[in-house]
Amino acid sequence: MSEDLRGRRFNRLMVIEQEERENTKRRYWRCLCDCGNETVVEESHLKGGHTKSCGCYRRDLPKEKRLDLRGKRFGRLVAIRPAEGKVGKDYWECLCDCGNHIVCQKENLCSGNTKSCGCLQAEIRKLNMKKAIHFVEGTCLERIASRRNTANNTSGQRGVYRRENDRWRALIGFQGKVYNLGTFIRYEDAVEARRRAEAELYDPMLQKYGTAGENDSS
Secondary structure, rough: OOOOOOEEEEEEEEEEEEOOOOOOOOOOEEEEOOOOOOOEEEEEHHHHHHOOOOHHHHHHHHHHOOOOOOOOOOEEEEEEEEOOOOOOOOOOEEEEEEEEEEEHHHHHHHHOOOOOOOHHHHHHHHHHHHHHEEEEEOOOOOHHHEOOOOOOOOOOOEEEOOOOOOOOOEEEEOEEEEEEEEEEEOOHHHHHHHHHHHHHHHHHHHHHHHOOOOEEOO
């Protein structure tokens, strides 16, 4: 006598009734899946566990196997929740220590390729720039060592500017301050004032820390 499977559960499937089919000795059963869909399954596949759902189990299996990163820290990032709307990859919404939110691929988090929202890289670049430029005592050594004119200088001497009354003003910047060296009738006097100030302020600093930049008086 054939076994009646009605009302029995097989994984996600609940058997509703037998499905009659002609020209076959196999028995088929109409089942209701936990997801709400109905499906017809061969009896041997139900009993043997080959068929566990209407097909939703295979779709959900990758999600179940996902690594739960919630609350875990990766550099400056803390994983909050799986990101919505991302297809084909495992993405996570993360909170950076700086307060920014960012969506990251799981592989990049776990491998250490992504450690922040970008703020860490910005800080590293800034630090490397400071190391390359050599700031000491509020002064850039490369800048004071280079005596070349800037692009907007039209007088021919750095720190010397022509005023409206055809006189010449000499200035010098040092340790974040600008010093007025005076106003002169003759251009040569303004140039000399600027060079004396460089010798008084710049040269001792360069002798103390070394000339990291190019010392070009031309």
